[in-house]
Amino acid sequence: MRIEQYVQKGSFYKAVVEDGSDIIFVVDYNGKIHYHNASVLETLGYRAKSLIGKNFFDFVRPETVNDVTRQFKQSQKRAFTENVEFQFLCKDGDFRFLEFNAINLKHKEGLDGFILDCRDIMQRKENEAELVRLQKAKEQFLANMSHEIRTPINGIVGMANLLSQNPSPVERETYLSAIKHSAENLTVIINDILDLAAIESGKLKFEKIAFNLRDLLPSLISTFTYQAREKRIHVDYQIDDSLNKILLGDPVRLNQILINLVSNAVKFTHNGSIKIHCMAERETKGICWVKIEVEDTGVGIPQEKLNTIFESFSQADASVTRKYGGTGLGLTIVKQLVELQKGSITVRSKEHVGSTFSVRIPYAIGKADETSAPKNARAMKKAGAAKLFVLLVEDNDINRLYAKSVLKNWNCYTETAENGLVAIEKIKNQEYDVVLMDIQMPVMDGYETTRAIRMMETPARNVPIVALTANATKADVEKCIAAGMNDYLPKPFSPDDLYRKLFQDLRLTPKEKVKKAAGQNKLYNLDYLRSVSGNNEDFIREMVLTFTQTIPPVLDEMKVALDGKDWERLARMAHQIKPSFTLMGLNPLRSSILFIEENSKYSTKLDELPDVVSDFVRQCRVILPELAKEAVPA
Structure with missing residues (x-):
């Protein structure tokens, strides 16, 4: 029996072969196609019977023909061969990934040929490629993080060593400035990672606060004055008169979006200027669509990279990280923050000419009496300078020294406890205005200690407790509140952060213990x-x-x-x-x-x-x- 007669005999089932989703070829050992089913039309684009008489290997990607031919010859020795991947030329000129299982007709019918049951594995290959890409991106991210974290730590350790060698006053000032700068860089990196984690877990919440862009933008721009002056680039902004109004939204998150965009513009612009233009694009039913454009004359972004710059752990090029630093998370966070506020972000860019990022966010329009001018921080510090009686519960010597030194500057009297058990004994014998509570401690952690305090007799049980925690995710904060704490302050914190928490957020005042x-x-x-x-x-x-x-x-x-x-x-x-x-x-x-x-x-x-x-x-x-x-x- 010849192969032609075998095909005409119809020895395979119509439901499986003719109407099935798999592509079926019948080919001889030389690759000549004697039959294919109708599935080649949907998957490969060829009409019925159009490939019969042609050679199978003519459609295999040329650089892989030798490998597929070799596997054909090996299959001649076996009754059945599984999972052979290859790429087949489609009607539109593209190659598509297929995988065949081969039934050797020599063993069944004594014929020199195969039934090839071919499955479309294009999606699987794309998924594999995406996984590889993501894995490489994450590996690159970890490498970047290692570099980005180690660099400021190395600076801090190095400068601290130099400070111990009796430097001159000028050198001392330089070393301290370098330590501060390194610590700030480290904080930015950690905050980026925490923000992304909060966004991706769906636990990021937005405030609805009254604000005016005319109050927010000038102070934001001023933070980049020194960097811009160093690079001799001009930073300017314009707020249209149409935006001189009260908006209701989250000014902190808007500030974060703009800081990322302006920071990138300053980083990648070596000459020329940066312009920020704010306008009311449209108003409808009490909603103002705010459009903010950040335009620079920087290095620009290659056209083929414009679609990937908003992806996690991604920058336009790996060399960007090496040259400019950064986590590669800034634009990812910006895009997420914008879209979570039902807005959008787009970018136009040309290499060596510059880039323009356009942000559109809808804000409800508020009333003039819904906002109030912020209090002057120095005036607040003067008003709140009276002594607080503070219990600092912290097991880390350096953290204890730092917090105590800050509190001492405000004339606060501070007692310390290295773990929760010591803290409880102190609270039994002394009334405090506030307890600053570390979370992770030996013997008794912050959660256990707080629960124990809340079970004491009054007035000890009512003492305000502020968590000092390096774990600042939403879940960690909720756990602190559930344990009975009044508030939390994420580490690392600045003196201003601690001051705002004690005197503005909690509005603490020293108790008149002696009069009581x-x-x-x-x-x-x-x-x-x-x-x-x-x-x-x-x-x-x-x-x-x-x-x-x-x-x-x-x-x-x-x-x-x-x-x-x-x-x-x-x-x-x-x-x-x-x-x-x-x-x-x-x-x-x-x-x-x-x-x-x-x-x-x-x-x-x-x-x-x-x-x-x-x-x-x-x-x-x-x-x-x-x-x-x-x-x-x-």
């Missing part, structure tokens, strides 16, 4: 004396009288010892009066005595001792007259 003691919530508690004396009033009055008469001279001695920096004497005085404070139930002040005794004895925390001693003496002098009233017979 004289009133309804006394700092002293005579229950212990009543217990040991069987409520003997004469005994209690005698003990109180002795205490109020013997303590003032000791306080005077402590001041003398402090002024003379006689730490041994100061420790001895604190040790001497410590038991008496326990008898009188003066637990809040007892914690100060313990601090004074411990640190005077070992000459530690000497920079804090003057404040602690002065505060202790001041409170004692207010409490003693109140306590003396207990010694007067009723």
Whole structure:
């Protein structure tokens, strides 16, 4: 039987062969096509029977013909061959990826030929190529991150080492400036990654706040003045009169969008200018479509790269990262932020001429009385300079030193605890205005500690608690709030960030602890004396009288010892009066005595001792007259 007769006999099922989605070829060992089904039309574009008599290998991609021919010859030795990939020429001139399973007719019918069952694997190949591309992009991203993170860290470590070598005042200023610049670069990188994570998890929320672009844009542009002046490029902006109105939206996110676009323009422009033009494109039903264009005369973007610049971990070219730095996430974040606000972003660019990014975002139109001018930060600091009593719960020595130094500048008195367990003991014995709580700590973490505090008796349970956390995702913040914290501050934070959190967001003011003691919530508690004396009033009055008469001279001695920096004497005085404070139930002040005794004895925390001693003496002098009233017979 010849192959022609085999085909005419119809030995394979019509439902599978003629009407199936797979492409079926019957070819001889030399590649001559004796049959193909109708599926070649839909997949490859050829009409029915149009390929019969032609050679199969003439349609295989030329550079792979030898490999496919070799696999044909190997298949002649087997009854069945699986998963042979090849590319077949389509009617439109493109090659399409197919994969065949071959049934050797020699074994079944004694014929020198194959039935080739071919499947279209174009989508699979495209998916594989996309996975490879994404994997390479992520590998490139990780390489970039390694470089971008290590570079500022190296700068910080290097400059810190130089600072330890007794530099001149000018050198010291230069090193400190370099450390600050490196730290800021590191913060930008981390914020980019966190922002992208928040966006992709769908947990990014937008505010609806009244703002005016005429207030927002000038201060934003001013942040780039120094960089632009260094590169001798001109940065200018224009806000059309039609936009002199109150808009309702998220000015922080708009600021973030513009910072990314203007930052890129400054980075990639070496001469010429950068122009920012803001206009009201249209208004309808109380909605203003704001259009902002950022135009530069920079290096431009190749035409073939315009479609990829908004993808994650992508820049127009790998060499861009090496030359200019950056995460490759800036434009991805911009596009996501714009589209999440139901807006759009487009780009026009020409190599060596420049680029123009156009952002369109719809904002509701507000009223003039819905916005208020921001308070002057310096005025706020002056108004809030009164001392807060702060408990800083932090296990990291450097973070403790940084936060304490910042608080000290605002005349805050700060006690520290290296873990949650120590913090709880301190809170039992002292009333604080606020607790700054680290999250990840040994012994007892921030969540456990907060829950334990909220189960205490008042007033300790009501102390404001602010989480200091390097985990600043939405889920982490929600976990802090769920544990009972009032607010959070992501690390790294600047002094201004901490100030805004304490004095503006939480509006904290120091409690009048001593005055409270004289009133309804006394700092002293005579229950212990009543217990040991069987409520003997004469005994209690005698003990109180002795205490109020013997303590003032000791306080005077402590001041003398402090002024003379006689730490041994100061420790001895604190040790001497410590038991008496326990008898009188003066637990809040007892914690100060313990601090004074411990640190005077070992000459530690000497920079804090003057404040602690002065505060202790001041409170004692207010409490003693109140306590003396207990010694007067009723």
